[in-house]
Amino acid sequence: MRIVHTADWHLGKIVHNTYMTEDQEHVLQQFLEELKEIKPDVMILAGDLYDRAIPPKEAVELLSRMLTTIVYDMNIPILAITGNHDSAERMDFGTQLLRRNRLFIQTKLNPDLEPVIVEDEHGPVYFHLVPYMEPAEVRKILQKDDITSHQEAMAEIVGQIQSKYDLENERHIFVGHAFLAGGMDSESEERLTMIGGTPYVEAELFKPFTYTALGHLHQPQKVKYDHIRYSGSIFKYSFSEVNHKKSFTVLDLDEKGIDTLEQKPYRMQRDLIRIEGYLNELLDTEEVCEDYCHITLLDDGEIMDPIGKLRKWYPNILKLERKMTGTQNLHELKRVKERQQMSHIELFSSFYENMKGEPLPENRKKIMENIVQKVVEEERGR
Helix, strand or coil: CEEEEECCCCECCEECCEECHHHHHHHHHHHHHHHHHHCCCEEEEECCCECCCCCCHHHHHHHHHHHHHHHHHCCCCEEEECCCCCCHHHHCCCHHHHHCCCEEEECCCCCCCCCEEEEECCEEEEEEEECCCCHHHHHHHHCCCCCCCHHHHHHHHHHHHHHHCCCCCCEEEEEEECEECCCCCCCCCCCCCCCCCCCEECHHHHCCCCEEEEECCCCCEEECEEEEEECCCCCCCCHHHCCCCCEEEEEEECCCCEEEEEEEECCCCCCEEEEEECHHHHHCCCCCCCCEEEEEECCCCCCCCHHHHHCCCCCCEEEEEECCCHHHHHHHHHHHHHHHCCCHHHHHHHHHHHHHCCCCCHHHHHHHHHHHHHHHHHHHHC
């Protein structure tokens, strides 16, 4: 069985006030051409099909065209899950009807954790589709009152799967959307909630599976084991991703498990790049750069209309800045990294202390935790 693993399409994404839909469509059209050559038996789409709960109509139309082409025209079944950017409730519409046409979109956790089974010449392959869910949602569905974190939720799900199936002697594929401890993240990934603990899940949980197809982290990578992988996003969605080599994963299964595994690159019409230099040097060119640019100017003195001058040769400038001194740069970098690691409650506590001059009281902290949890659940339901 040949399987293609992709994820994090984020259709409708806006980067620095610029819609990426045209670029996303270009990448996906190239992806369709690759699928014709690869001829997979199954395609996995591991969450974040859209970039937000209510995507623009252009994004909805693009997803519809892609899925229709793959399922109907190319006759490739799709096994998809919703991610933390998707609205599970909206995407649940019509899923039972779509399943009859081999488009499986898992939007909520099935209490009996029934897998999708696809047969090949060696027998069944079990695909366990586990969409992104908050720990509170998993606690309610599985009726386990002690679940308070992403790790505990995933451990319970995996434990129940192991109790029902022979993972050692059968072929089982886990499809999930989570932040594995040890995975390399970037600025464009929305933080998962940390109420009751960290957002991380231990990779060791997935070791018994034949292959684990993950979404959420945008850099293609394995985590701890070769068979536990993020396919990465289809496009660079922030300048923190400029060094990423965007790709999707292709694996072949034999009767025992994985026979071959490789990464296939996506092809983009415009890249995201960083450029640094003096204004006169950057203007001393005869070739227009069509890539999306983050330009850092090294000039010390006053510059008249730098963006206007640069746009002649760099029409797709998304960000222009002056280089900071070493001390300023290190201080700003440290501040950004610290805030990236903070939970919603920690950010609010820091804000409260800055405004009030005193720590956030414990009773108010509990109130804010409940409010944050409610807002997160409502945002996912829009």
